Amino acid sequence: MLSACGVKDPQADVVAGKKLFVQKCGACHTLGRAGTKGTTGPNLDEAFQESLKGGFGRTAVRGVIYKQILFPNRLPSADGVKMPAKLVDGDNAHDVAAYVASVSAVGGKDTGLLATAVQAAGGGTATEKNGVISIPADPNGQLAYADAKAIGQPGPVTVEMPNKSGVGHDIVIDGLGKGQVVTEGTSSFKADLAAGQKYTYYCSVPGHRQAGMQGTLTVK
Structure with missing residues (x-):
């Protein structure tokens, strides 16, 4: 039994809820405490801010969110995605x-078990x-x-780019190549790298690069 931000509920596991939210929902929704920056769906910090005030x-x-999960609005979002x-x-x-x-609409960062529920992506090199640079997508669904x-x-x-998550991603370097968008597969392309150059690789799925899905390739 856990509590978060003063909300107690012995029937809900908010640590598991955070993990599932990041994996299943974070690619579409921004939620500050979860560290997600999706733009396809509503910003969940903003969505309930006025109502909470x-x-x-x-x-x-919570009841509204639960119903939306099971029975989402039939209207598509601004980019036509339902x-x-x-x-x-x-x-x-x-x-x-x-x-x-x-x-939702709570500043700061998660603490305790919630703080370590989802490992931050992007820390590796x-x-x-053998002629292959493998840059995996975050397996937990983070952008x-x-x-x-x-x-x-x-x-x-x-x-x-191996992708074990359920979120579609690709990998692109402008001027060098573009892999296909894959879900639970591998996106790849062949290229010739120039000595001393730095390239930016990124995901071209709408909203993903803007949310931070990019990195730097250095040729030595």
Whole structure:
């Protein structure tokens, strides 16, 4: 039994809810405490801000979120993408709703078990091995590569992005190549790297680069 931001509920696991939210929902929604920066769907910090200021309780917010998870609005978002129904269900839907309701429009950072529930992506450095530079997408569904830096050697190389998450991603270097968008697969392209150059690799899926899914490849 856990509490977050003063909201107590023995029937919800907000730690599990945070993990599921990042994995299943973070690619589309911004939520500060979760560290997600998706832009396809509503910003969840802004969505309930006025209602909470006006006295709308977090228990009521949780109920709204739970219903939206199971039965999302039929209207598409601004870019025409519709939120699928029941991305999570059962107890998982309760866990996600409880977490989002407890941290929406709350500043600062999560503490305790919530602070370590999801490991931040982008801290590693990929290095070329046998002519291949492998830069995985974050397996937890964050809009980031596991490695925000990569090191390669001059000459021909294969740049690949293994993706074990359920969120579609690709990898692109302007002027060198573009991999295909994949879900639970590998995006790749072949390129020739120039000595002493630095290249920016990024995901071209709308909103993903803007949310921080990019990195720097240095050729030595």
